[in-house]
Amino acid sequence: MNKTLEQVVDFMKSEIESVSLGANAAAEVRETDEIIADLGLDSLDYATVMLRCETWLGIKVNEAAADWRALRTVGQLAAFLHSHQ
Amino acid sequence: MTTEYKLWIGLPGRFPDEVDRLMSLLNASVAAGESNIHLSPERSKSFDWICDRRWTVHEETPDEAGWVSLQTSGTTGQAKWVRRRFDDILAKKRGRGAPQDRWLLCYNPARWAGFSVLAHVFKTAAQLVVPRDLEPRSIADAMPSATHLSLTPSMFRKLLLYCGSGISAMPVRQLTFGGEYASQKVLDDARKIWPQAHITHVYATTELGDICAVDDGNEGLPQHKLRNWQITEEGELMVDAHATGDLWEQRGDRLIFSGRREEVINVGGAKVHPARVEAACIAVADVVECRAYAVKNALLGEVVGLDYVGSIEPQQLRALLLSAVPKFAVPAKIDRLDALPLSAAGKILRRALK
Numbered sequence: 001m002n003k004t005l006e007q008v009v010d011f012m013k014s015e016i017e018s019v020s021l022g023a024n025a026a027a028e029v030r031e032t033d034e035i036i037a038d039l040g041l042d043s044l045d046y047a048t049v050m051l052r053c054e055t056w057l058g059i060k061v062n063e064a065a066a067d068w069r070a071l072r073t074v075g076q077l078a079a080f081l082h083s084h085q
Numbered sequence: 086m087t088t089e090y091k092l093w094i095g096l097p098g099r100f101p102d103e104v105d106r107l108m109s110l111l112n113a114s115v116a117a118g119e120s121n122i123h124l125s126p127e128r129s130k131s132f133d134w135i136c137d138r139r140w141t142v143h144e145e146t147p148d149e150a151g152w153v154s155l156q157t158s159g160t161t162g163q164a165k166w167v168r169r170r171f172d173d174i175l176a177k178k179r180g181r182g183a184p185q186d187r188w189l190l191c192y193n194p195a196r197w198a199g200f201s202v203l204a205h206v207f208k209t210a211a212q213l214v215v216p217r218d219l220e221p222r223s224i225a226d227a228m229p230s231a232t233h234l235s236l237t238p239s240m241f242r243k244l245l246l247y248c249g250s251g252i253s254a255m256p257v258r259q260l261t262f263g264g265e266y267a268s269q270k271v272l273d274d275a276r277k278i279w280p281q282a283h284i285t286h287v288y289a290t291t292e293l294g295d296i297c298a299v300d301d302g303n304e305g306l307p308q309h310k311l312r313n314w315q316i317t318e319e320g321e322l323m324v325d326a327h328a329t330g331d332l333w334e335q336r337g338d339r340l341i342f343s344g345r346r347e348e349v350i351n352v353g354g355a356k357v358h359p360a361r362v363e364a365a366c367i368a369v370a371d372v373v374e375c376r377a378y379a380v381k382n383a384l385l386g387e388v389v390g391l392d393y394v395g396s397i398e399p400q401q402l403r404a405l406l407l408s409a410v411p412k413f414a415v416p417a418k419i420d421r422l423d424a425l426p427l428s429a430a431g432k433i434l435r436r437a438l439k
Contacts, residue, residue, distance in 0.1 A: 036222075043246065051418055052382065052418070
């Protein structure tokens with residue numbers, strides 16, 4: 001059964017907290033936060049969060065489908081992954 | 086006795102700091118025993134943003150004159166020296182260039198990819214733009230000063246993330262991809278962002294240097310551009326009887342990349358040997374056995390995955406590994422299992438769980 005967008009956002013926030021070793025508390029992460037610029041994650045952290053979400057959703061994102069310029073915020077990435085279920 | 090070459094470096098704005106950064110990167114590699122290149126400061130003239138440096142190729146014996154040696158992890162994970170004559174490196178540089186070209190340094194200049202950029206800048210008397218450091222954010226900040234980029238496809242994707250739609254405004258005239266396979270998606274995205282730029286992707290190995298440069302906008306290697314090559318039964322490309330470690334398949338008149346022969350994991354251009362990650366796991370934590378492998382990733386090409394048997398929690402293991410291995414070698418996917426699958430010979434199956 002597909003997850004709702006809200007569920008994807010909440011899961012992503014918890015993974016961001018985990019990957020950042022608690023530096024970004026899930027409750028304080030906003031959907032409008034840029035994952036790298038605002039939350040201070042690097043590209044490997046970003047890739048880790050994305051991979052964990054893919055695993056949880058049971059999907060695999062193809063490089064061809066990703067426009068990285070438009071996947072900078074928590075909300076944007078969550079919506080993208082949600083749409084690939 | 087040393088052989089001296091001149092290297093013109095053009096730097097915007099903060100010129101003394103940036104030259105010092107370039108020197109620091111190179112000299113640090115010498116101090117770490119990773120290269121034999123020394124950059125000696127000697128300014129003969131300077132404008133706002135151009136300085137003249139003498140580039141000294143250090144030699145230990147007279148026979149070493151003109152040789153450049155840099156360390157590489159190669160395909161086996163064991164560091165080794167690769168030596169080439171500086172003049173041979175220059176002779177192989179066939180790209181065109183002009184003094185007004187401003188190449189952005191996106192690689193460590195003490196590694197062959199970065200040194201290749203320096204050599205090209207040197208040969209064409211172009212200019213070099215040196216970022217604060219080699220983090221994507223710093224490279225993005227330096228981009229407005231550059232007209233020519235040489236970078237990996239993963240760095241390109243990271244810059245898209247960092248810069249967003251503003252990246253189209255960067256004055257890029259030449260884009261050269263290397264270090265990883267450039268997919269058709271990467272080439273098409275680059276073309277959409279900079280329709281006026283000349284886009285090239287280069288296939289090279291540390292041992293052989295540049296093998297093929299392609300600028301027709303399509304992924305893969307045109308067969309007519311290769312010399313003395315063959316594909317083995319296993320699909321490995323051999324060039325000049327040298328095994329590249331890369332697997333390619335023939336499609337029409339092109340070769341398309343299909344993977345690595347060895348288990349080396351290519352995380353955005355950084356090579357990770359699974360054995361090193363596994364050794365670190367066992368050294369830092371209560372891990373009985375483990376297996377590191379490549380996981381395909383849309384952003385970085387590949388990231389490290391890890392399966393292990395042990396009592397430690399995955400999150401705790403990751404935290405320990407952050408202090409034990411380079412960040413790019415830290416597994417992005419960690420799964421604790423009851424047991425790892427074995428082959429009939431009793432060896433841990435490396436590909437079964439990929």
